[in-house]
Amino acid sequence: MRDVAQRVVSMADGMGASYVDSRVVQREREFISVKNEEVEVANSQDDMGVGVRVLVDGAWGFASTNRLDGRSLEKCARRAVEVARGGATVRKYPVQLAPEPEYQDEWIRSVEIDPFAVDMAKKLELLTECSKEMLREGVGVARASLVFERDTQVFANSSGSLIRQVFTESGGSLYALAVNGEQTQVRTYPCTIWHDIQGEGWETIEARDLLGNAPRVASEAVQLLSARPCPEMTTDVIIAPNELALQIHESVGHAVEADRILGHEADFAGTSFIDPDMLGELRYGSEVVNLFADPTLPGSRISYKYDDEGVKAGRVDLVRDGVLVGLTTSRESAHELGLDRSGGCMRANNFDHIPLVRMPNVSLEPGDVSYEDLIASTKKGILLDQNRSWSIDDRRLNFQFGSEAGWLIEDGQITEMVRDPIYADITPQFWSKCDAIADEDDWRIVGYACGKGAPSQDGRVAHGCSHARFTGLKVGGKKS
Amino acid sequence: MILGKKCLQDMAEMGLRQADGFEAEIHLENYNYGLTRFSEGQIHQNISMEGIYVTARVFDGRRCSEVTARAPEPEKVAEAVRRAAEALVAGAVRPQRPLPGPDKACSVDENGDIPGFDACVPENADRWRGRVAERAVSVIEREGPRPFGRVATEFSERLIMNTAELISYAPRTSCNVSFTAIRDTGYGYSERSGFSLDAINAGEAASEAAGGCNLSRDPEPFPEGEYPVILLPYAAADLVSFVARLGADGEAVAEGRSFMSGRAGERVVSDLLTIYDDGADEHGCPILFDGEGVRKRRVDIISEGIASGLLYNQTTAAAEGEVSTGHAPVVRAFGSFRGGASVSPQNLFLAEGDAPVAEMIEDTDLGLLITTLHYTRVVEPRDVVITGMTRNGTFLVRNGEIVGPVKNLRFTDSYVRALNQVTHVGSQSLLCGEGVGGIRVPALRLDSLRFTGTTEF
Numbered sequence: 001m002r003d004v005a006q007r008v009v010s011m012a013d014g015m016g017a018s019y020v021d022s023r024v025v026q027r028e029r030e031f032i033s034v035k036n037e038e039v040e041v042a043n044s045q046d047d048m049g050v051g052v053r054v055l056v057d058g059a060w061g062f063a064s065t066n067r068l069d070g071r072s073l074e075k076c077a078r079r080a081v082e083v084a085r086g087g088a089t090v091r092k093y094p095v096q097l098a099p100e101p102e103y104q105d106e107w108i109r110s111v112e113i114d115p116f117a118v119d120m121a122k123k124l125e126l127l128t129e130c131s132k133e134m135l136r137e138g139v140g141v142a143r144a145s146l147v148f149e150r151d152t153q154v155f156a157n158s159s160g161s162l163i164r165q166v167f168t169e170s171g172g173s174l175y176a177l178a179v180n181g182e183q184t185q186v187r188t189y190p191c192t193i194w195h196d197i198q199g200e201g202w203e204t205i206e207a208r209d210l211l212g213n214a215p216r217v218a219s220e221a222v223q224l225l226s227a228r229p230c231p232e233m234t235t236d237v238i239i240a241p242n243e244l245a246l247q248i249h250e251s252v253g254h255a256v257e258a259d260r261i262l263g264h265e266a267d268f269a270g271t272s273f274i275d276p277d278m279l280g281e282l283r284y285g286s287e288v289v290n291l292f293a294d295p296t297l298p299g300s301r302i303s304y305k306y307d308d309e310g311v312k313a314g315r316v317d318l319v320r321d322g323v324l325v326g327l328t329t330s331r332e333s334a335h336e337l338g339l340d341r342s343g344g345c346m347r348a349n350n351f352d353h354i355p356l357v358r359m360p361n362v363s364l365e366p367g368d369v370s371y372e373d374l375i376a377s378t379k380k381g382i383l384l385d386q387n388r389s390w391s392i393d394d395r396r397l398n399f400q401f402g403s404e405a406g407w408l409i410e411d412g413q414i415t416e417m418v419r420d421p422i423y424a425d426i427t428p429q430f431w432s433k434c435d436a437i438a439d440e441d442d443w444r445i446v447g448y449a450c451g452k453g454a455p456s457q458d459g460r461v462a463h464g465c466s467h468a469r470f471t472g473l474k475v476g477g478k479k480s
Numbered sequence: 481m482i483l484g485k486k487c488l489q490d491m492a493e494m495g496l497r498q499a500d501g502f503e504a505e506i507h508l509e510n511y512n513y514g515l516t517r518f519s520e521g522q523i524h525q526n527i528s529m530e531g532i533y534v535t536a537r538v539f540d541g542r543r544c545s546e547v548t549a550r551a552p553e554p555e556k557v558a559e560a561v562r563r564a565a566e567a568l569v570a571g572a573v574r575p576q577r578p579l580p581g582p583d584k585a586c587s588v589d590e591n592g593d594i595p596g597f598d599a600c601v602p603e604n605a606d607r608w609r610g611r612v613a614e615r616a617v618s619v620i621e622r623e624g625p626r627p628f629g630r631v632a633t634e635f636s637e638r639l640i641m642n643t644a645e646l647i648s649y650a651p652r653t654s655c656n657v658s659f660t661a662i663r664d665t666g667y668g669y670s671e672r673s674g675f676s677l678d679a680i681n682a683g684e685a686a687s688e689a690a691g692g693c694n695l696s697r698d699p700e701p702f703p704e705g706e707y708p709v710i711l712l713p714y715a716a717a718d719l720v721s722f723v724a725r726l727g728a729d730g731e732a733v734a735e736g737r738s739f740m741s742g743r744a745g746e747r748v749v750s751d752l753l754t755i756y757d758d759g760a761d762e763h764g765c766p767i768l769f770d771g772e773g774v775r776k777r778r779v780d781i782i783s784e785g786i787a788s789g790l791l792y793n794q795t796t797a798a799a800e801g802e803v804s805t806g807h808a809p810v811v812r813a814f815g816s817f818r819g820g821a822s823v824s825p826q827n828l829f830l831a832e833g834d835a836p837v838a839e840m841i842e843d844t845d846l847g848l849l850i851t852t853l854h855y856t857r858v859v860e861p862r863d864v865v866i867t868g869m870t871r872n873g874t875f876l877v878r879n880g881e882i883v884g885p886v887k888n889l890r891f892t893d894s895y896v897r898a899l900n901q902v903t904h905v906g907s908q909s910l911l912c913g914e915g916v917g918g919i920r921v922p923a924l925r926l927d928s929l930r931f932t933g934t935t936e937f
């Protein structure tokens with residue numbers, strides 16, 4: 001793999017590119033899903049190829065192929081150089097990159113139990129049992145899924161970097177859909193549709209006790225059918241980590257991406273309400289809100305030592321004491337923003353895509369109150385669990401989130417379960433309502449996926465957070 | 481490069497010989513995808529991807545296993561089948577899925593006249609994208625706004641072969657452009673799709689985006705509430721797409737998850753609406769056969785407001801005593817882990833009506849004209865309750881005239897309810913949507929859509 005990565009770099013280099021990088025990725029993947037005790041999917045995948053990115057006359061070009069013989073590599077390098085030349089005709093200024101040292105290094109994410117070494121029969125048995133446990137009166141769909149992935153990746157560039165990294169990840173989830181002819185209700189565990197994938201091995205599947213949770217997930221889905229709709233009210237809202245993670249993702253993670261801020265996604269996903277001039281000035285949230293990006297957090301599916309531009313990763317503060325202080329960047333955007341160095345946030349989904357600015361573990365720092373005290377100190381409110389729907393505008397301001405279930409809180413006690421809760425707000429106003437965040441004991445990393453870019457890349461993301469409380473937030477039931 | 485039927489067939493045959501007496505199915509896709517994106521008039525992304533995917537599925541009565549690989553050479557195909565056959569031992573119960581047999585209509589001669597294929601695309605794709613981007617940038621800049629956009633080309637060939645002697649083969653092409661024009665507070669948008677390069681008039685599309693942008697500057701705030709709306713085709717496509725995808729899935733209907741559950745033959749939306757899926761219609765980007773190699777039949781999902789047809793794949797059809805309509809999703813094997821729907825209407829059409837947009841405006845006392853809908857998500861699938869934002873130009877219509885732009889609004893409403901409010905169907909449809917297939921719709925006027933929030937821009 002090292003050989004292929006370096007060869008294609010020197011080929012493109014010889015064709016007139018001023019900068020070249022390449023990534024060779026070998027991917028193994030397993031996705032198994034059982035629905036109503038029958039196997040829906042039992043798919044294993046095996047993939048390898050190379051992507052080469054070049055700068056020619058100050059314009060980007062990229063080509064990829066899964067043919068790795070010498071002739072095909074040369075053709076791939078030539079295609080990258082040719083598309084760059086084609087693009088150079090529509091150019092106002094040459095692309096420039098923030099400087100980065102060269103590295104020769106290797107980093108392997110260690111896991112306790114290799115998930116690919118676990119017998120397929122054992123995996124299928126677990127899922128079939130879970131599905132059987134969930135399939136009860138009122139449940140129409142009882143689905144259990146497992147996913148495993150391993151990428152072995154070599155990065156090389158024309159500055160002399162050569163970096164090998166290995167990423168292993170595992171996820172698994174339960175989904176129960178209850179139907180009664182008038183409505184459908186869903187409960188999931190531990191995470192809506194992304195299987196809460198972690199940068200760990202089979203041990204993470206054992207730790208989440210899918211089988212033990214199956215009866216609860218199913219019975220809550222059925223209970224929701226007869227629960228009353230969430231009342232319309234302005235109240236204190238405590239958001240659970242599996243829902244808050246997506247809130248962070250949509251209203252912070254995407255908003256602070258330098259490529260969106262600079263307009264690179266304006267034709268598609270949109271831009272951001274943030275302007276680079278707002279750094280150090282914009283009040284993003286209340287004083288208890290501290291947010292950061294840290295690609296080096298252990299146990300997360302997105303964690304890495306070097307990003308896909310060969311930049312050594314480190315922590316970047318985004319919001320400090322409620323004020324915007326940082327952005328997620330690439331080498332190109334760091335240069336455009338006048339920064340010394342890239343924040344090391346570039347990731348590509350597989351060899352055949354270009355790297356994009358991604359949100360490496362964009363997380364909310366824990367507070368100092370225990371989860372129990374957070375609930376106990378809430379006089380009147382609602383606890384929201386698990387995202388069911390999400391939508392946000394193209395500048396990341398106006399959002400509306402729906403949850404699977406809500407539990408009313410009266411005098412510090414969790415009381416009645418309600419269905420179809422929805423809350424909506426404007427990003428900085430929402431984060432300014434945050435008055436308390438649960439402590440480190442409650443803090444966890446939630447594994448997600450994110451569709452970004454064109455062609456869309458289903459990228460790895462994860463967000464760390466604990467339960468957090470937002471005062472005076474408007475909530476209501478489903479509107480139709 | 482298009483390899484041709486024989487080349488792919490040789491690879492697939494070599495694979496099927498490894499099936500070891502099991503039933504087996506092989507999918508091969510040889511693809512090339514190119515994309516050029518520009519921002520502020522500068523190309524910032526220019527890519528060219530190619531590769532061959534193989535997916536091998538092996539069946540044994542009620543067991544099934546599947547292996548996917550990106551496979552440049554025939555040995556890889558054979559290896560995928562061998563691995564799938566080995567893994568079958570561990571396979572668990574799965575509903576019986578009868579393998580489809582051969583259908584001559586699904587295997588085209590690549591040297592003949594092929595629906596949905598333009599040989600100019602493989603020859604000129606990279607150069608064409610650059611030229612189109614250049615033209616769009618110059619047209620939009622000349623009219624004032626800053627240009628953003630993307631130009632995509634795709635050519636591919638798919639072959640599906642199984643042990644029941646099915647051989648389905650077809651190459652196809654698609655081209656798509658979308659332009660966004662921005663000028664201080666103004667936004668404009670346009671989109672064009674087709675399977676041939678000639679179908680795309682980039683200059684006209686760029687001018688549409690620039691014009692919309694210039695009209696939408698300095699929007700006024702407008703309160704949430706329930707209003708009549710005129711949806712340009714980009715926005716109307718979202719309603720038709722969600723209603724067809726969530727409603728017409730035969731399995732969802734059987735499981736009580738669809739608004740069409742138990743309502744076959746009843747009126748479910750306005751009688752002005754006829755929605756169908758047709759993989760052969762060259763007004764879209766034709767797809768001859770589905771992800772199982774079965775010929776895509778035209779399905780009239782809604783005929784003049786009446787729930788009339790559902791979509792099936794081999795498995796869901798067998799479960800309901802129906803015949804597959806050829807709607808198993810055509811997806812690349814390296815998709816997401818999110819799990820997909822069992823069927824996918826990838827060539828949707830909303831039949832044209834007789835109302836020009838100008839007439840819709842004239843017939844509106846107070847309402848909104850909406851260019852596109854953004855980030856639309858399902859709040860409740862059964863009633864197709866969707867939330868999302870307006871984007872790229874929202875205009876106030878008063879006393880039969882457009883009076884000016886308004887700030888974007890959030891809506892939350894049942895699309896089924898909304899499609900019961902249709903008063904006018906546009907006389908001119910537009911092919912929307914990127915990638916596989918597409919959705920061809922005219923503009924729509926609805927008597928009501930519910931807006932639940934406002935923005936500052």
Ligand SMILES: [Zn+2]
Pocket residue numbers: 249254449450451452
């Ligand atoms: Zn995202």
